[in-house]
Amino acid sequence: MPDNQQKLIHTFSALADLGQEVAHKNNFQEMISTSLHLLLGSLAIMRGGVARYSRFGHELNFLAVRGLGDDFPLSASLEISDEKEFLNAGMTDIEVSQAKMLAFFQRYQKVLERKKIEIIMPLIIRDELVGLVFLGEKASGEPFTDLDRDIVRAMARHIGVGIHQRNLMVELERRADENRRLYDDMRLTYRDTVKAFATAIDCKDKYTEGHSVRVGKYSEIIAEELGWGEEEVEGVAVAGYLHDVGKLTVERNIINAPYRINAKESAELNKHPGVGYEILLPIHHPYTDVPLAAKYHHERLDGRGYPDGLSDSEIPYIAKIVNLADSFDAMTTDRPYKRRRPANEVIEDLKRNSGKQFAPEIVTAFYNGMLTELTGKDKRKRFRRLLGREYMESEGIVPLLKQALNGMDGTSSLTFIGAG
Amino acid sequence: MNTNFEIPVRNEGETSIVFASDYLNKISGEKIERECKRQIETGCKTLVVNFKDTEIVNSIGVSILLGVIDAAANAGTQIVFSEVSEETNQLFEMLGLTNHVKMAA
Incomplete structure (x- = not known):
């Protein structure tokens, strides 16, 4: 060559x-x-x-x-x-x-x-x-x-x-790292702002101090138990923090009334989900459905809730979670007109209303969250911190939860619309 | 990339014989260069690079051999290329490598 x-x-x-x-x-x-x-x-x-x-x-x-x-x-x-x-x-x-x-x-x-x-x-x-x-x-x-x-x-x-x-x-x-850092900073700022709002909402009601924050935390636990992703869990927590934002426009004497409020006052109070929705809607939340959770957190599966009387499939899932978290907190804290109820009663109540007010799989997820903490499988003491150790460790809770879980069908949503 | 291969070496008195094989033509061939340099550093007077199992030498192989030639020149070691195929021999001549090494059968 x-x-x-x-x-x-x-x-x-x-x-x-x-x-x-x-x-x-x-x-x-x-x-x-x-x-x-x-x-x-x-x-x-x-x-x-x-x-x-x-x-x-x-x-x-x-x-x-x-x-x-x-x-x-x-x-x-x-x-x-x-x-x-x-x-x-x-x-x-x-x-x-x-x-x-x-x-x-x-x-x-x-x-x-x-x-x-x-x-x-x-x-x-x-x-x-x-x-x-x-x-x-x-x-x-x-x-x-x-x-x-x-x-x-x-x-x-x-x-x-x-x-x-x-x-x-x-x-x-x-640039991607920088964007990630900025995004994380924004999320932190957003979350801090949301918490500040939650505190402001709760300040209006001396009896329910910390209510919004607790509802946020219970909602977070439920979403985790349901296996949701990190962002979705964060989103439902935010929805919990802000669910009562509409109460900012309700007269303080109605919210703090030391008696069962009358029909007129009740009608006024019941406007707060719609008002909350209007407040939250223009905000660009990093998570979806936050305004919807505020609007529909008083709806029930059986259609007897408010403001729109929606039934099971019409209610956004996030609102169902916040609904349970909200109801649970109402039952487990002192109110102007009644004392907090014992844990065993509350557990029974949730079960009784499963399929009527609450979605069964959400009740199941909530029970699971409690049980894993009480049996030591989950080392975080979230329920104990929110409800007090004595309250959570009262006798018979663990067997009651196990029994309730055995009798629950946690796989489908609306199972039964009862007379209530 | 296989970097765990052993470089065949034979020592005969003050002469070290390193077998280039086909690994010479890949970046892993730097291992052959390191072995040659090690033999030079141990004081061999003559370093023989044997090409009996080397079908062709590509640009990476040439670059690695230049590294060996340079190290040998700095140490005063004589380099011998042995059992080089005719085609590779032509390439070495054309590129000027034969100016620096002794070719042997």
């Missing part, structure tokens, strides 16, 4: 391999090392290196070197004027011996000569200097021919593209 033909086959196969490396290698460092091998090996160049340029630090950092020895500096500064000179030169090889007027070469002349660097090729991609390739002498001792320079330029362009892609990837990852 004639020499020229064999040489072309050798260099073109190197070029093809280099294209593959840049396009398919996931490991950037390995891609650069292999690329340098391919470049040096294609023309039998004794030594060389590939450096990446950082525009922010005005720094060149060598990613791979061959035959340059341990004393070769792996980092070098690059002035803005150097960058401009390289950009002006374009992606063309610069002979070190001919480039002594350039400031960069003046600064590094000694080391470049000592290491027998003959050619420097700026890597310019999309008008941006992404790095430099340094090449030493050929093994043949012959000078670089025009064809050699064309080959070097073609291969260097591939390496430049590889570095450019990597830079883009790093920048994308950085």
Whole structure:
């Protein structure tokens, strides 16, 4: 085979391999090392290196070197004027011996000569200097021919593209991280704001202090027990915190009335779900259905709730959860006109109203949450913190919960619409 | 990538023989370069790189061999390439590697 033909086959196969490396290698460092091998090996160049340029630090950092020895500096500064000179030169090889007027070469002349660097090729991609390739002498001792320079330029362009892609990837990852952090900050701010609102709502009613926060927490427990995802659990907790926001517009003396309120007062109070919905609707919540939970948290499966008398399938699921959490808190806290009820009574009550007021699977999830805590399977003491240890550990609760769970059909929603 | 392969080496007095095999043509071939350098550092006078199981040598292989040649030149060790196929021999000649090594049958 004639020499020229064999040489072309050798260099073109190197070029093809280099294209593959840049396009398919996931490991950037390995891609650069292999690329340098391919470049040096294609023309039998004794030594060389590939450096990446950082525009922010005005720094060149060598990613791979061959035959340059341990004393070769792996980092070098690059002035803005150097960058401009390289950009002006374009992606063309610069002979070190001919480039002594350039400031960069003046600064590094000694080391470049000592290491027998003959050619420097700026890597310019999309008008941006992404790095430099340094090449030493050929093994043949012959000078670089025009064809050699064309080959070097073609291969260097591939390496430049590889570095450019990597830079883009790093920048994308950085922006994604920044966005994630911003999003997390916003979520925290939102949640803190929601909690502040919940406190404000509860301040209106001296008897139900902490009610909204507790409803939020019970709702969260139910959603967790139902196996919902983290964001959905957070969303239902928020719905719980804000479910009574409409009460902000209800007269304080109605909310705090130390007696059973009359029909007129009751009608006034019963407006709070609709008002809450109107308040929450214009807000861009990061979670869906928060306004709906406020509007429908007094609806019942059997259609006897308010404001719209919806029945099972018409009630948003989130509202069913908040409904149970709200009712449970009402039963387990002192009210102006009645004392909190014992735990065993409340458990019985939830079971009795399962399928009428409450969705059975939500009652089941709530019982499960209690039981796993009381039997120590869940080490978090959430119910104890919310209700008090003595209340939660009253005798007979665990067997009662187990018995209730055995008798529950927790798989379907509306099972029975009773007379109530 | 298999990086656990063993580099076959034979020592005969002051001569070390390293068998290049086909691993030379991959990035894992750097292991061959390291072994050659290790033999040079241990003080062998002659380092023989044997190509009897090497069908072709690509650009990565050439680059790795240049690394060996450079290390040998710095240490004053003589390099011999042996059992090189005709095609590879032509390539080494064309690229100028034969200026730095002795070719043996």
